[in-house]
Amino acid sequence: MSHLFEHHGAIGAGYRQPEPVIPKETVIIPPALARQKAPRWPRISEPEMVRHYTWLSRRNFGIDTGFYPLGSCTMKHNPRVNEVIAQMPGIAEMHPLQPEHHLQGLMAIFHEMQDMLAICAGMDTVTLQPVAGAQGEFTALRCIQEYFRSIGQTDRNKVIVPDSAHGTNPASAALAGYEIIEIPSNSDGRINLDVLRAVVGDDTAAMMITNPNTLGIFEEDICEATKIVHDAGGQMYYDGANFNAILGRTNPGLMGFDAVHYNLHKTFSQPHGGGGPGCGPIGVKSHLAPFLPGPLVRKRPILATDPLTLVNDEVWYHWYHPEKSIGKVQQWHGNAGAVVRCWAYYRRYGYELKTMSDHAVLNANYLRRRIMDEAQDKGLAHTFTDGVPSKLVKHEFTLSLAAMKGQNGIGAMDIAKGLLDKGYMAPTIYFPLVVDECMMIEPTETESKEVLDEFAIRFVEVLGEDADVLHAAPQTTDVRRVDEVYAARNLCLSYPFDEEQ
Amino acid sequence: MVDQLPNFGREAEMLKTMGMSSLDDLFNDVPEDVRIIEKLNLPSPQTEEEILADAKRILGANVALGDRVSFLGAGIYKNFVPASVMQLINRGEFLTSYTPYQPEVSQGMLQAMWEFQTLICELVGLPVANLSVYDGSSAAAEALTCAVRVHNRKASQKNTLYVSELTPPDRLSVIKNYTQGAGITLRYLRHLSDGCLDMDSITEAAGSCGVYVEQPNPLGILDQNLIDVKSIIGEDTAFIVGVQPTSLGVMEAPGNYGADIVVGEGQPLGSPMTAGGPIYGIFSCSEKYLRQMPGRIVGKTIDVDGNEAFCLTLSTREQHIRRHRATSNLCTNETLIALMGAMHMALLGPEGIRDLAIRNMAACQLAKTKLLEIDTIALPHVNSFHYNEFIIELPGDASDCLEYLDKKGIIGGFDLANWYPDRKNRMLITCTDQTSAADIELLAAHLAVWSSTKTSGVEA
Incomplete structure (x- = not known):
């Protein structure tokens, strides 16, 4: 130690x-x-x-250590040139309050990123200021709130979220001051349109939804859902946590969404850093743009009176504040360092971001099939089911270990710990809440076929292990199963100096 | 692009396993009317070498503050991050890990964050700290909403908070966004002409849910009045102090003069300025606020063999469990930057943080002395104690002065008209541990020239 x-x-x-x-x-x-x-x-x-x-x-497992199939988190490889760029003086040694003519390079990157993100999601205007997905959600809801206030619709005080939503959705809506209406999903995990029709009304401010949803399933009825909410006068909010699955194939703008957030730390490879920093820009349709937090970057032709800069001979970048702005959600310009990393990432793909998504979906479907086939071969297909039945998944999929739990008491937690002993990070477990004994697996596009094949074999091996072995797992890790209840009951939140003295 | 996708060129083989023939088959569930057929309207993919060359060219067009003599601060401070810190945080096991939901394979980051919590607790004089929030502004906002959750039941001024009138507008704006949803009323604490807190307005704040002040305050003043605040507002109103953490190397820990919650911009400890993000917010509190606080907390525990282990704890406060009843929507935080802070604090040690604070104060004190020698410049709070920064009053617009200094290669300071639009001739001068005596001489010389032209009417 x-x-x-x-x-x-x-x-x-x-x-x-x-x-x-x-x-x-x-x-x-x-x-x-x-x-x-x-x-x-x-x-x-x-x-x-x-x-x-x-x-x-x-004593810490990262993507660099091994396969990290943590569903919903998009644990893809983090290209290292992005780190090199983020440490250049032109970003690392910049002060947010420097004058515009000191910041032209950074503002050029901001401008390019605003445009790129707007194009990818089919939105009109993007702000890069929110520093995390949850802050993006909150920011967009604040914009929606002020939009309704500006048109006198102050009674719209409810936000609808599906029961499969990320916890941040209801938490962000509550922080903005909204009442939450949680609606149950269909048995196939998709949105239940009849329930949605029943809950929308004059008090609906927005519906928050992720598509593909947290089960990894594309909401085929999304356009109908959008219509229902819009007909009731509400706004549609797209949680971009799963945007990695659909880039270049469809976009939230086409589906009718009014606002989106992007998790740059998921789709655009900002490293997760053990829990952060992230970056959660939002994009909106034009009617919400006047409410965005500022400043945003615009460009204009250069004038003779502008100071000389090196970035571009013809263009001058300048800050502007949207006229009815909600104000700020971060005191400076958001996580500019993350924006620069993600700029480097997007430049690597350009229009081939579509191929990135194609491979994320290819890998998820392939792994799902390989696990099913392997379980069939080993006579273990009875131990689990699909989280929800679906022919196709997008970038992630869920399995339910409920059958196994019923047979021998082995649940998702035990399988997760068993996988740690095989040298893997465990998938997300017990989320989404709508699947019993849920395991949520997201391989990402940066894993090879060999890794996926091997994981399928090892995963099924774990399923076949004795209950005793799995209850006792993990055996090979730095510490064995950690007592989280003890931690909560015997709080020790800092080094106990007194015992020593 | 190909270099990032191990299965590029093997799509057909993999699709065949699934009885498919085309990648398009994977998207059959996307309704036809929302499918994109055409290519994304984005540039062609670039190679690593091309991206690096573009980055050098574009970011090279910025004027790095690190390359200039600079007196700009106002919340973000030029500092020095030891090389070992910069090297260590690039270890892939830290950099590429997620929130430690599987503690058995995440002991490293968990222990590092538990140590971070300890370092912060020791620095601020409070028993509890989380492992960071986004930045100083969200830390202040989260502290205020936390205070309402804890104190509103007993408060005589329900849903009411008092915030220093000096709080920078951009920070106040964040606070307003975070508090408006709960129907909270913000009132303002006044400051006297010497820049210190008007204790009458603290008396008015008694019975509210909380007060928020900064130490040093946004004008750089170290306010001795703060030691009396808690005795005036009492146990049922939270005393929230925002700090510049390096100042606590010489300044009393706010927990020792009654602060209930201490927050701050962690950046000066361990983080490059990075144009204002990512940085990290410090959040620490007394036990009374523990179960209502935001963010992730690491606890020490045991594994099944009774060995020491660490894990996230008190998660039932958080959004992934409590959903809309969570204490905060915080999910992603700033762990990696907090880790840089921990490494920097560890290297400094108890004497190093004191030395660092003294270097900051020394530079500020020298600058005050030198600028006071210029007849045409006034120092409104000359007799107050300062940390990092102080105000000067100029014989002309601060914006003109900054433009003049910029042409001389000096980043002069912060034009206070950005905060207080009617005060056009005031500038906030910031000195840190990175400010040299020669920098200060240079500033004084140029300010003297500029000011004399303003007072004599002769343009420079």
Whole structure:
């Protein structure tokens, strides 16, 4: 074990700094506010610190470590040139309040990304400001809210979400001040139009939906759903978490959506970084554009009076604030560093982003078929079912382990832990909530056929393992099954210094 | 493109397994009237070398603040991130992992974040911290809504919060967006002519759900009045303090003078400026707020063999469990940037953070002294204590002055007319640990020239 707080090296260990610009003794600290006790931080030298964090990194599973079929999260390879670019001084050493003529390069990239994202989703205007998918949802709902206020429809206070929706959808709507109406899905996991018709009305502000949905299934009735909500005067919101599946094949604009968010950390390969940073731009149709958070980037022909810049001889990029803007959701320009990474990613594909989606869907359907066939061969087809019956899936699919749970008490959690012992990250489990003992598998387009073939074999191997083995899994990981209940009942949220002293 | 897709060229073989002959077959479930037939209206795919060349050209057209003498701050600060930090966060196991839902294979990030929580708790003087929110502005907003959840039942001023009138408009705008949905009324705390808090307005805030002030405040002033706030507002109103975290190397931890929730822009600790994002927001609180706080929290626990282990805990507050009743919609946070913060804090140690704070204060103090020597420039809060930044009053528009300095290769500071449109002659001058004595001399020399032309009426 390596513990950060057990390093008690020399004073000044770690990182030696230059002297202050005036003698230390002459610096005046307000007496009533002078710190009485130093933080109990470690004293750790650079070699020890590097080894500590390297040790920690080796106890952490990333895409670089192995197959990471975590459904809904789109754990695709993160091209490394994107990281190199994000560390260039022209982004890493930029201050958000620098004047426009210092920021022309960054603004050129923002402009290109606004355009690219609008084209991909069939939207009119894009803001890059929201820093996460959930913040994108919230931002779009705020725009919708102000839009309705601007046309005097202040009674629209309800947001409809399917029961298969990501938890952020209802949470974001609640944060904006909406009441939530959760509607049940059909037995095939798709939206139930009769239920939708029954719940829409004069109080409907919006419906939030992801398509393909969280079961990985394309909502074939999406246009009808859009019509129902629009006829009632509501807005349609597209949760872009699953956008990776449909790029270049269809888009939310064509399906009738009014607003979308993009998860740049899913579709456009911003690394997930153990939980963030993400980036959640939103795109809207023109009627919502005046409400977007600013500033956005526009371009105009260069004037003789503009300062000289190097990015483009003919174009001047400038900020503008939409006239009825909701204000800001992040104080600066959003996660600009993530935008730059994703710019590098999109440039790699260009119009071939369609091929990216094709391969994401190809891999998901292929893996699904390989798992079914393998289970059939090994006589284990009875242990699970499709999460919902469907001929085709898009970028991900769900399986239900309910049958197995009934037979021998082995559930999705045990299978997940068994897969860890095979060297895989486990799929998403117990989500979406509409599938009993759910496992949600998303291979992404960056996994080879060999990886998928091997996973299918290992997955079915795990299904066939003894109940005792699976209950005891994982055996090979850095720690064995972790007691989450103990963690909640015996809260230890920071290093217990007192015990040591 | 091909270099990213291992199955490129093998589509037919894979499709055959499924009894299909074309990739189009995979999209039969997309209704025909919404299918796209034509090519996406985007450029051709580029190679890595071409992308890199374009990035160099386009981003090279920016003027990197790092390449200039600069006095621009106002919330984001030029800092130094040790090389080992930059190297370590690029370890693929950190970079390419997801939120640690499977703790058995995520002990590294979980432990690192538990250590981050500890480092923050120690710095701010509170027992609880989460593993980051988006940035300082969402941290402030989340703290305020959290305060309403905890205190509204007992509050005599229901659904009411008091926020410093100095809060920068863009930050206030974020706060307004986050609080409007709950029907919260925002009122403002006044400041005196010396820039410190007017304690009468704190008295007015007693009985509300919470007060939000910053230390140092947005004008760079270290406000000694804050030590009396908690005794005035009492236990039923949350005292929320926004901090510049490096200042706590010399300044008392707000938890030790009554702060209930401490938030802040973590950026100066470990994160490059990156045009304002990704950075990370600090969120820490006392135990009273624990079950109402936003974001992810790591706890130490045991595995089935009784060995030490870590996992996410108190998840029932969160959106993936509680859905519309969650304490926040937070899902993705800023873990990787918080990790940079942890590494930087670890390297600094208790003496290093003090030295860093002193370097910041020293530069600010030297700049005050030097600019005070210029007759034509006034320092409105000259007798106050400052950290990082202070206001100067110019004999002309700050925007003119900044343009003049820019031509001399200096990023002068922040034009306060952006925050207070009627104050056109005020500039916020920021010095950090990265500001040298020579930088300050250069600024003083140019400011003296510019100011003298303004007062003599002769254009420079």
